[in-house]
Amino acid sequence: MRLKDYLKxxxxxxxxxxxxxxxxxxxxNIFLQSLNTAWIYIEEMLQVLPPVLIFTGMLEVWIxxxxxxxxxGSKSGISGKLASFSLxxxxxxxxxxxxxxxxxxxxxxxxxxxxxxLLSTWAVAKIPILLxxxxxxxxxxxxxxxxxxxxxxxxxxxxxxxIVDREEIISEIGEIEEIVQKMLDxxxxxxxxxxxxxxxxxxxEGIAEGEAEPDVCKxxxxxxxxxxxxxxxxxxxxxxx
Amino acid sequence: MNIFVLVLVPAxxxxxxxxxxxxxxKTKKSLEVAKGMFLKIGGExxxxxLLVALFFAVVPQGAIESLxxxxxxxxxxxxxxxxxxxxxxxxFVAMPLAADLIAEGAHIVVxxxxxxxxxxxxxxTAPVEIEHFGKKYTLVRNVLSFIFALMVALGMMLIL
Numbered sequence: 001m002r003l004k005d006y007l008k009x010x011x012x013x014x015x016x017x018x019x020x021x022x023x024x025x026x027x028x029n030i031f032l033q034s035l036n037t038a039w040i041y042i043e044e045m046l047q048v049l050p051p052v053l054i055f056t057g058m059l060e061v062w063i064x065x066x067x068x069x070x071x072x073g074s075k076s077g078i079s080g081k082l083a084s085f086s087l088x089x090x091x092x093x094x095x096x097x098x099x100x101x102x103x104x105x106x107x108x109x110x111x112x113x114x115x116x117x118l119l120s121t122w123a124v125a126k127i128p129i130l131l132x133x134x135x136x137x138x139x140x141x142x143x144x145x146x147x148x149x150x151x152x153x154x155x156x157x158x159x160x161x162x163i164v165d166r167e168e169i170i171s172e173i174g175e176i177e178e179i180v181q182k183m184l185d186x187x188x189x190x191x192x193x194x195x196x197x198x199x200x201x202x203x204x205e206g207i208a209e210g211e212a213e214p215d216v217c218k219x220x221x222x223x224x225x226x227x228x229x230x231x232x233x234x235x236x237x238x239x240x241x
Numbered sequence: 242m243n244i245f246v247l248v249l250v251p252a253x254x255x256x257x258x259x260x261x262x263x264x265x266x267k268t269k270k271s272l273e274v275a276k277g278m279f280l281k282i283g284g285e286x287x288x289x290x291l292l293v294a295l296f297f298a299v300v301p302q303g304a305i306e307s308l309x310x311x312x313x314x315x316x317x318x319x320x321x322x323x324x325x326x327x328x329x330x331x332x333f334v335a336m337p338l339a340a341d342l343i344a345e346g347a348h349i350v351v352x353x354x355x356x357x358x359x360x361x362x363x364x365x366t367a368p369v370e371i372e373h374f375g376k377k378y379t380l381v382r383n384v385l386s387f388i389f390a391l392m393v394a395l396g397m398m399l400i401l
Contacts, residue, residue, distance in 0.1 A: 006280075006284065009284070010284030010285055010288060012284075012285050012288035012289055012292070012368060013284045013285065013287055013288030013291075014288070015288065015292075016287075016288035016289075016291040016292050016295075017288075017291075019292070019295065020291060020295070023295065030295075030298050030299065033298040034291070034294045034295040034297075034298040035294070036294075037294035037297050037298060038290055038291050038293075038294035038295075040294075040331065040334075041290040041293065041294060041329075041331065042287065042290055044331055045283075045286055045287070045290065047246045047250070048246060048249070049279065049282070049283065049286075050253070050275075050279070051246075051249040051250050051252070051253035052249070052253075053275040053278050053279050054253040054256065054257060054271075054272070054275050055253060055256070056274065056275060056278060057270075057271035057272055057273075057274040057275035057278075058256055058257075058260060058271050060270075060271060060274045061267045061268075061270050061271040061274070062260070062267065062271070092246055092249050094329060094331075094360075094366075095360065095361070095363055095366060096282065096286055096363075096366045096369050096370075099282065099369060099370060099373040099374075100278045100282060100373065102373070102374075103373045103374065106374075112378070116382055119382070120361055120382075120386065123360045123361045123363075124357060124360040124361040128332065129332050129360065132332045132333055132336045133332075133336055133356070135336070136336040136337050136339065136340040137336060137339060137340055137343070137352070140401065141349070141352075141353075141397075141401070144396075144397050144400045144401055145353050145356070145357070145393065145397060147400075148392075148393040148396045148397065148400070149357065149393050152389040152390075152392065152393050155389060156382070156385045156386055156389055159381075159385055160378070160381050160382050160385060163381050164377055164378045164381050168375065168377060168378075169374050169375050169377075169378050172374075172375030172376070172377070172378075173372075173373065173374065173375055
């Protein structure tokens with residue numbers, strides 16, 4: 001039953017498995033050959049994804065919002081671009097391994113332009129690629145491509161940041177994040193712990209997830225309770241519409 | 242296994258040990274975050290990789306070379322960039338392929354456009370990107386990357 005639910009949520013995987021089953025019935029050779037090639041990719045994914053995700057998890061719990069804002073935020077200027085580029089260039093693995101890290105940074109206050117620089121560098125200008133490129137295509141080819149690609153990455157970052165708004169992305173990817181922020185804005189912010197949570201942010205997450213009641217904040221009293229209930233009503237109508 | 246993975250895995254391990262020593266609860270939370278992300282991204286990626294592998298098994302050997310090695314540089318460049326957009330290939334497969342293309346007479350622009358779009362523009366990874374950043378961002382980033390990849394490729398012709 002749980003497998004069925006998982007496949008329902010991961011349609012691409014379900015489709016792939018069905019097609020593979022069909023191929024197995026029709027042509028065993030193609031099936032085996034595909035599986036062989038797939039294993040090369042999957043091996044790479046299994047090597048890279050777990051450590052990268054562990055880093056992302058650490059980032060989530062250890063690095064405060066303010067630090068990320070200062071390093072990668074919209075006011076970080078050239079040093080922010082440099083930081084994004086550096087992080088991308090020492091990365092490993094295909095672009096999809098970069099999505100979770102980049103999303104975490106973005107949620108914690110990084111700018112769209114900088115995160116696009118990070119993703120593009122991750123994809124196309126990381127040191128592992130440079131090494132293989134020099135090996136197969138030669139130094140002059142690699143240098144020429146890189147000297148053109150780096151300005152292109154900056155331009156792509158700049159333009160994407162101009163066209164796509166950070167708030168747009170945040171609200172499109174997660175209703176819950178936005179509501180947590182709004183609740184947090186209404187809580188007193190003493191981080192007193194009277195509600196049983198370590199701080200107000202965790203309390204807001206708890207309320208948003210339905211784990212805690214809207215009246216859980218003692219210092220906030222009636223006032224805060226009313227504000228939070230109002231927010232939850234708004235949220236409900238938003239989801240319906 | 243490449244050297245960066247050899248660095249990445251021990252580095253993640255050291256960080257984990259440091260984190261456990263400093264705060265067990267936070268470490269537990271961070272691992273839960275990592276696990277959640279893996280479940281979310283892992284299934285989709287796994288499916289995509291299976292499909293791309295099948296594509297390579299079905300497409301006849303040499304088909305890519307003959308398409309990209311054509312005499313018309315302009316057309317082959319467009320093909321190269323489009324193919325790079327649609328496919329995902331590990332770099333140690335893509336680079337030798339590009340080298341073969343040049344050796345067999347394909348223009349340098351074709352190879353450069355192919356490599357740049359291959360890594361930066363992701364048609365296949367778009368569903369995963371949309372899940373992380375939304376539709377608008379995914380569209381804008383990929384379209385811009387495609388345009389700039391072509392410009393990089395054309396620029397190569399001027400430099401080399």
